[in-house]
Amino acid sequence: MTSAAGDAVDAFTPEDLTVALLLGSLVLVVAVVAVRLSLRSGLPSLLIYLGLGLALGESGLGIRYDSEQLTQSLGYAALVLILVEGGITTRWSGIRASVAPAAVLATVGVAVSVGVVGVVAHLVLGWSWEVSLLIGAVVASTDAAAVFSVLRRVPLPRRVSGMLEAESGFNDAPVVLLVTALAAQLAPGQEAEPWWRLLGTAGLELAGGTVVGLLVGWVGARVLRVVATTSSALFAIGVLSVAVLAYAAADSVHTSGFIACYLAALLLGNLDLPHRPSVVGFATAVGWLAQIGLFVLLGLLASPSGFADQVVPALVVGAVVLLLARPLSVVVSCTPFRIGWRVQAFLSWAGLRGAVPVVLATVPVTAGTPGVSWMFDLVFVLVVVFTLIQAPTLPWVARRLGLDAAHHQVDLAVDATPLSDLGADLLEIDVGPQSRIGGVRVFELRLPPGANVALVVRDGGSFVPRDLDVLRHGDQLLVVAPAGVRRQVERRFHLVSRGGRLAEWAGGPDPDRRRARPPGRPAVRRHDPDAPD
Template identity: 85%
Template sequence: MTLPWALAGSAGVPGTDGAPGAGGASGPFTADDLSLALLVGSVVLVVAVAAVRLSVRSGLPSLLIYLGIGLALGESGLGIRYDSQELTQVLGYAALVLILVEGGISTQWAGIRRSVAPAAVLATVGVAVSVVVVAVVARLVLGWSWEVSLLIGAVVASTDAAAVFSVLRRVPLPRRISGMLEAESGFNDAPTVLLVTALASQLAPDGEGEPWWQVGIVAGLELAGGALVGLAVGWLGARLLRAVATTSSALFAIGVLSMAVLAYGAADLLHTSGFIACYLAALVLGNVSLPHRPSVMGFATAIGWLAQIGLFVLLGLLASPSGFAAQLVPALVVGAAVLLLGRPLSVIASCTPFRIPWRTQAFLSWAGLRGAVPIVLATVPVTAGTPGVEWMFDLVFVLVVVFTLIQAPTLPWVARALKVDAAHHRVDLAVEATPLTELGAELLEIDIGAASRLAGVRVFELRLPRGANVALVVRGGGSFVPRDVDVLRHGDQLLVVAPSAVRPAVERRLYQVSRGGRLAEWTAD
């Protein structure tokens, strides 16, 4: 079966002049084609949404399920033929922009403030260390040339924002660790894209070799320029959005996301890093006092999910299972080099100067999940004209699937074994409630973990700041409005309503009681 919409071969989609595309489709896009496209697309989205429950129960990132959907639709499944790496790269970059924007908007500065410096070093120096280590292993074990070894090291060096964000939603971690993982995954796409593009261009037939120090200087300047553009667009955009804010929360949410995407376009046109620009612009916009925050968060999350689903399904469509077997052994070698050598050494080199405990470093080493970013970057050498690297996409695809199956389900166990898991887990809720927005209130969800000393504490003993209250307790499949004398238990979920002004104090108090029990003193922590 060959669908007539956007699934042509490398020559592109059929044009409006009726010329046939490379995928065997011919003629212009018609209303009948639209009906089929909407049918297949909507079915994929419904299946993807339903698959989230399976992802939560299994502990696997949803990216594996979406990749599986793409494989099921592809040439070895329903027979949809799609082989355009150029289109995949363009759409992949667009999806990564939206994923980074969603990550920036949903990331709280207070949660990552202490982690920004080590995360930035991990996203730059750590990437360089990982590339060199993986290249050495690939050269010595697999016998590849140094150029190809460095290229594959760069392709698999970046952790994936979508995979990291999805896993962090389930693993209760202290703020410093989760903040470092969030910030690193937001930062490291930019240097990795620059490095892969530079190495692939040098390997192209018409490429000109440049000294490594020159490549490093150019990459540093592009990152710095992109960061300045992102911060400037975020700050100016916040002022502009406040001035033009309307009563329509939906329109305002569109404006916020558009401003963050604008940062990518502006930075890229200035020949700086668009990825770091859009992430930082979104981070600024998500942490200033803009109106309609719940709507902005809800819209950004929805767009982020849509981008993830579309990107992973597209990558699954592009993959050719017939080539997986030949790349299994090289993928295991490269993946093991990343997980057991490259990632730990990059964490040690980046985090030791900041005196980060070895337990935390060990967890960070295991939590460096790979996902869509390496697979998208595996298309860059082909589109750049690098000869003899067509196998790289299949290798990276197999690597991501195999090592995600190894790492993701074991992260909660590793966190407990290393004793770096948090006693309780706090999750922000995007509540579409106008009264809450007008009153300047926020709703927090608190999960009481197995090690938390919140269990056994009566509600009144929490001594929350004035104006904050436990509005609901969810326990054992039921829920109730708690009284002051009700006792909290392990496994309870609390809904806490708090004025925005005292939210930091509420969080501090909950962490104090979670660690010290009912006798925890009211002290800054």
């Protein structure tokens, strides 16, 4: 007995497999090489991956691909993996102070942005209210992949980078719900629901997804601890599987799977599970693979012949998002938390759009919304143009606003040495051009007992430092610290970076918090780019 599906399977021969593997492996190799170009140019690698997809598509090598339904399904799968990677690699200590404003920015801020874009698009471009609000919802979400990519190379204070990380992890869920609801209402035969019912439904789904994500993450962590094996690779697979399970479990009960998988991954990544370096390394690799596949797929789906007609509308909508909607949403969301104007200005400029809006642009088509086939081309052009404008200028904007961190701290995943079994952490510290660590001798860092600068990388070479060696700007330090004093080591580097060798001897208070002031004493203003203005 044969069928159409069986014929299609039989038609895929070993020769076809060879061609698919050849093209796929070449794309991955070029994508890996492109990361170096991305780091040098300051552009997110997503643009290069989109270019690869366009080069392979109908206007390049001639590969024909036009399935919005498959793109949406694969796009959602890739977004799940990207969010899981973001949750696992995010330290709770780095975003704890930023969770509340980031959550408001991902909900109230999204609503403000959708409203502003909808009003301007209706008045300036003449679109109907329904279509204007739909396009506002599609472009409302910042992209986790783009944000995480930029944060890897822009040294920012922890509060600022934490807010961007948390927002990009949170805002996909409400935006997906909003776009799906608006697109469904525009489909033939559907009646429009009142706005308050839409908001109520979205709130319930987000709350349900939050509960499911935290529950699955907590139960999964307990199970993984019990069945943990000596194989770090198998354990890493188990951790990612639990996070993906959170998405499926939440979506199956009609709650937000995106918020569930992100929160489950965030919980798993901060419970000090064994084999953390291997888990982080595996999650990062899977996240990169998902990004590459997603952006190449979106490039394949795009049709350059339709770009020209959408350039002007894309520029109008993008300008509204960048110069009006995003700043207003930041002001509304962050002002109640007494976040200073410099941080708000940077957050306004750093709202990068990427794969999420492009994937969401396929939702109206798959939902049967009539007359919106142009939306994918518009969003594609918008993302490319404004990524070219925003991403390369972010380091300059951070410096002009005084928000570039004097030193940059990076976690390293080391597999060759089982540091987790030894109860130790390995940190990388980049000494920036304005850091007062430059000129300080190693012993003057006064690190907590057990913590040592194990290696200094300088001018292309490296050496094991002695106590009297002087650190310089541009040095990269590898610091080994017992897990119990990691926080003290981080705090000590912040203090020395700001105060130099005469920084408080005992380690002092957390630099992210304001010093308590005795009653009656006037406040002394300190230059702290991370503090509210």
